[in-house]
Amino acid sequence: MIPFPLEQRDPHRDNEGPLGGAEPNDASEVQAEDEREHAKAPRLVCAACGRFVTSRAEAIEVADHHEHTFVNPAGFVYKIGCFAEAFCRAEGPASSNWSWFPGYHWQAVLCTSCGVQLGWLFRSTPHTFYGLVLERLAEASGEES
8 A cells, every 4th residue: 555645635626737736827837847746756657567657746635535445346345546647548438337436437547558457537527536546556666667
């Protein structure tokens, strides 16, 4: 399990950008802020192949918590962390069946390199976040991709 110190960011505020704070006016300012935030935050990679997925800077709280434990209809237990952004590939149609977050549709998300399922993308107009299975992530050591 990866413990996450969280900055207080509200994923539901329309005036916040992907890094939390008000949207900068200049695109280069957005990119520079993104690079600064990610440079100081630990990088999280796919535990199966080492591909970069997200960083701790993207950790958010949804329903008052970053971490949630859920059981799917087949009885599998998942401990997920919520993230504002992640580099994953959404797969399959969006569904609201058995959604762990009322009002949200979900899609499975896969590692862009090895294809292992990393979690789910949750969408509810206009809010989006990733629920990633924490045991399928690892903290990067060194210069992993």
